[in-house]
Each structure stands twice: as C-alpha cells, then as structure tokens.
Amino acid sequence: MDTLMLSRLQFASATFFHFLFVPLTLGLSMLIAIMETIYVRTGDEDYRNMAKFWGKIFLINFAIGVVTGITLEFQFGTNWSKYSEYVGDIFGSLLAIEATVSFFLESSFIAVWAFGWNRLSPKAHAITIWLVALGSSVSAIWILIANSFMQHPVGFAIRNGRAELTDFLAVIFQPFAWFTISHTLAAAYILGSFFVMGVSAWHLLRKQHVTFFSKSFRLAVTFGLIFAIVEIVQGHMNGAVVAKYQPAKLAAMESFWNTQTNAPQFLFVVPDPQNERNLIEFGEIPGGLSTLAFHDSKAEVKGLKSFPPSERPSVWMPFIGFRVMMGLGFFFLFLTSFAWASRKYITEKPLLLKVLVYSIPLPYLACEMGWMLTEVGRQPWVVYGMMKTEQAVSPIAASQVGISLAAFIAVYTFLGLVAFYLIARHARRGPELETAPGGATAAEVEYA
C-alpha cells in the first residue's frame, strides 16, 4: 500500500476509535449535570449518588477521549501536511480556538469535579460539572465547524497558493455547520441516554438498587426521547442540506445513477457500482427522492453518472452507512417512545428491559455509520470541490506510516478492550451507596 492509503486507514482508525468515546462524554456529562442539579434543588441523596456512579464511568471514558483526541490534531501535520499548508489559515485557527475556548475548560474543571466532592458546596460542585458539559459541547461545536469547512468550504479566497480566510463569520455561521452540529450533538445525547437506560435496565432486570436505577432510567428516557424526536426532524433537514451542497454524496448514499426530474425513491435497492446501475430496485415511490431531498416532487436529482468517475465517491460505504444510521434513528424514536410511555412501571416489563440492555451498542453503531457516510461520501475530496485527498497527503515514506498504523491498531485495540472491561465492570457492580452524607467512599479515595 502507498502512503496515501495507509494514511487514510490510519486517520480513519484513529477518528473512529476517538468517536467511540466522544459521544458518551457529551451525553453523559449533560445527564450527570442534570442529576446534580436535581440533587441541589431537591436534596435527594439518590441523585448525588447517581452523579457519582455515572461519573466514575464518565471519568474512564473521558480520559480515553482526551488522549485519543490529541493524536488527531497532530496527524493533520504528520500525515496531511499538504492539506495543512493549503487550508491551515482557516482550519488550523478553528482547532486552536477550540483548544483555547473550550478544551481548557473541560480539562481543568473535570479534576475539580472528580476530587471536589467533599471540598465544594453541592451547588459549586454542580457548577463544575456544568462547566465540563459546556466545555465538551462547545468543543464539539468548534471541531464540527472545522469539519464543515471540509464538507462545504466558505468564507475564503485562493491567494498565495492557498485558501485564505476572508469572512470568519461566514465560516462559523454557515448553515452546513449548524446542521452538522445539531445532528451530532443530538446523536451524542441519544447515545448517552441509551447508555444510562441500558445499564439501568440491566440492574432492574436483576431487581437490584431498584429506586436508584428507576430514577436514572426515568431521567434518561425523557432526555433520550426528546433528542430522538429532534434527530428525526433534524436528520431530514440535514439530508436536504447534503442534497443542496454535496450532490455527489447524495447520489452515492442513494445509489442513484441517472440524473432525472421527479426522481423516485426505492424501498429496497442493491447497488452494482461496477456496472453503474442497481442490481435490484424494488418498491418505487414516484417522485419520492425529489420530495425528500428538495421538498418538491418535480425537482431534478443529479445521478452519479453526471459526475466524472474521478469525482465520484465510492457507493457501498455511504449507501450502507446512510441506511443503517437512518434505520437506527427510527428505531431509537420507537424504542424511547415506548419506554417513555412505560416509564412508571418499567420494572414490570422484562422484555423491554432486555431490549434496552442489548440496545446499548446501537447508538454507537449509528454514530460511526453516520461518520462513514459523511467522510467517505465526501471523497475523493478532502475539501469538497477544492482539494483532493490524494493531493493532501504528506511527502513521507510509506514504511513510516505502515509502522505507525500498526502501532495505532495495537495500542487502540488494547485500550479499547481495557476500557470496555473497566466500564462494564463498574457498570455491573452498581453504586456504592453512602451511609453518612459527606463520608468518603472507598472509590473516591482510590481515584488517583
């Protein structure tokens, strides 16, 4: 393999792995902040213990999110130096702002939160987790603005052989970015809520810590339902934005070959990219795709064939990514609605509880599939319509990248297994309930 392919594999592995931890950080920090706020408002000790129990999982997850994030920032320089040189004026500044404005905030206050249970008033302590949650979400916003520049570059001019910033506000406030931000944050909040629901369900099935986990469950299911609804509505709008700005991605994710007005939507499609057609098209809804993409059944939808082969993304990955993500999105709405309706007598619904336990991995899958669609669907461009991925790679030896890729796979696999084990172990053990308020649990003293 050449440097380009190895670098793509390395960046893909590193981002996919990083994003196994990011959404839980985003979702869980918000839920823990809500739990602590309820504790401050009502004085109900259960909510304090909830924040502690979920907080322990949060800390393990957070640490891996942090350390795997740094490698990404540096990989733009190590592996994509031509890209960095070309768009650093805009893209680099967004990353630098992210670190200054938000990453410091979450990384500094996470320690105060973790070590500060007995040193701060409950109110002040709750504020620290809000700062962490705020820092995480704002951090995600800046990164997604940067990613959106790669998807739909705006606010620049080509000068001195590179893209230079001309309109900062256009870069920050472009609709593409805010659609991506709301989509990604809502997905992360859904993931956080499914995590809490699933672990709670596991304990409720075993009838242990019933009050504790019923309360956790009820909080999470409401949170999850809200964002599952948001995500469906928003996801549809997101599709429309892709249709407008990235027609080739839309064509690839729908495996749509010939440009036509009044484009139909098929319920079942099997693509055949080699022959530039679909093997099977079944269940035609006339004008369906035009309607979904442009809110007009007569609108013209561009087919893949209207793009030169050198400017088409591959079909299979965006196609599958889109279908799995969307299917799961509807499943989340269905499941959270059902669970929310039964939230008051959830302990009497063992089947539902079981489904919730096994649903924990599904939002993870949906998130990764969404990113696969977004990033593979952008190819062959690294910056859409402006710079191709093959032009972006560093002039370095393939052997170097081969070795580092192998190291990434080895280290990340190991980390992933250890993290999974630790989180699962802690989740199963359940809360260590305190007898006296203000007393220290063993776990807290152990934290080093």
Place this chain on the structure above:
Amino acid sequence: MLETIWFALWGILWAAYFALDGFDFGIGTLMPFIAKDEAERRAIYKSMGPYWNGNEVWLITAGGVTFAAFPKTYAVMFSSLYSALLLILFALIVRGVAMEFRSNFESSGWKRFWDFGLWIGNFAPGLLFGVAFANLFRGILIDGQGVYQGSLFSLLNVYGLMGGILFVLIFLVHGSIWLTIKSGGDLRKRAGLVAARIWFVLAAMAVIFLAATWFSTKLYDNYLKTPGLAVIPLAAVAALFAIRFFIAKSEWLKAWFSSAIFIIAVTLFGVTGLYPNMLISSINPAFSLTAFNSASSTLTLKIMLGVALVFVPVVIAYQVWVYRFFAKESTPEVAAAGQGAVGAIKARTASGLKAG
C-alpha cells in the same frame, strides 16, 4: 509585526507547556527510583492526578497555534518529525490512561503494568521533546520542497541527544520539587534530596549544552546583534541559582517557581535565538521556514490574536484557581499519605465531615 507577535506567543505557549507538564514528566520519570511502597506510589499519582489533564491542553494549544498561525511550519515540521512526534503521542496516551486506569482494579500485576506505563509515558516525551527542540535549534534536513531528507535516527545526533538529556534533567528537578511540596513524611524528604542533588548535574549539563550550542547552532547570533536580549539567558541563569538557593532554605514553593521561570527562560532563549526562523534547513538556509514566509493571512492572525487576548487570561485565571483550590485542601491527605491507605481514608473522611 503580527508575525512577530505570534512568533513570541508560539514560544511562550511551548514554554508554558514545559513549565506545567514538565513536573509531571519529572515525577513520572522519578517514580520507579523513589517510591518504596504502594502508599508512596499512590501519593505520587495523587501529586499529578488533578493537574496532568489541564497541563496537557497547553500542548494541544501550542500545536493548534502552530497550525493556525504558521500552517506551513506546522505542515513541514510535523511531517518531518513524524516518528518522533508519534512516539511522543503514544507515550502521552499511555501516561494519560495509566493515571486513570491504575486505581480501577485491585491487582499488583495490573498496578505494576500501569506504573511502567506512567514511567515510559513521562520519560519518553521529556526526552523526545528535548531531542526535537535541540534539532530545531540546529536545523534539520529539509529540502526546497519542504520534504524531510533524514530519518528518526538523523535526529539522534550528539547535540540532539544532549538536548534530550538536558530536558530530562530539567524536568527531574522540576518534578522532584513539586513532589516535595505535594507529599509528606519520608517521601517528601527523599524527593527534596533528589532535587538538591540533581540540581548539580543539571547545572553542569546546562553549561555543557550552552557551550555545544555555540558550536552546533547559530542561536547566539541574535544575542550578539541585539545585546539587550541577553536579559533572557541571564534570567535563566539567575533562576537556576534561585532554585538552589530556595532548595537550601527549604522554601519549596519558591524553588518550584524559580524552576518554572528557569524552564520558561530556557525555552525563550532558544526560541529568541531562532527568530525569525521556525524551521531551519541544514541543507540550505534559503529553504528555512520563517515566521514571515510561513505565517497565516493577516485576517487570521488578527482574529486569533483577539481570541488569545480574551481567552488566555481567562484560562490562566481559572487554572490558577484550580491549582490554589487543590493546594489549600491537600494538607490532611498529604500528611496521611505517608501513613498508608487507611490513614488516607481517615483523613479524607475527617476533612469531609468538617466540610459537611
């Protein structure tokens, strides 16, 4: 002008990063040689626990600012130093998870494994940053297209290795002083002793490195041209002696601040000597990247400056608050750390009850 301001900020960010994460590097490097039992190892982890994460963000910011303000330098520097940088990043990953994972499982094998991770994860970056910066001072093999013509091993020249050793010694002094402040009992005494002794090795190495710098680099040119700049190396020398002075008086916090000032002055000495170069080509000086030929557009530099002027003071303010917050309340646990786990729990419970 903007380019020069950003060049200065770039140097200050790296200096701040080394002054902060430097004590983590030093303590981690020292741990296998100083900790005698589990309670001491725990005290050592605790001396870094609340801080390493916030400290590491200064690296992310330094990297981010290189990218934002000097994209071409970022591109060529990071791709040229590929293997060294990735080694640093892997080491930092191991360091971070060691801090977090170690306490999550009761098994001596598990703990020993992460103790090794903590050691290598702090020793390797300290050494490699030294090697990397010494090579930046000296110049590396980049051609007219910004393509690196050397390998990881061409960085391991004598001057580069001396830089690595110097950094490790600096961090050892910095870390052992911090550990003296943050620990109690016998560990505190031994850490203080280490700081006092290694200081002499550091002083000797600093002299050797400065002499080697005369022969291996052009760093002194700027100082000869503008003698007023000599205030930076003089500050470094003064800070170095202040470290020893305060160690002798057992005024550890002052010794630590002297050490921090020393680190900042040493970094700025190198960076000021480089100016306006950021990445010197040892093949042909004409290929070198400077603050001027690699900078971002004026608009980007202005916006970034606005962001930095508003947010960096805010960041410093709350990080100072965090450090003071942990300094204030740490006393009972520090005292208990030498008494083992039960003592620590008792002390924590007592302080908790007091607070509650």
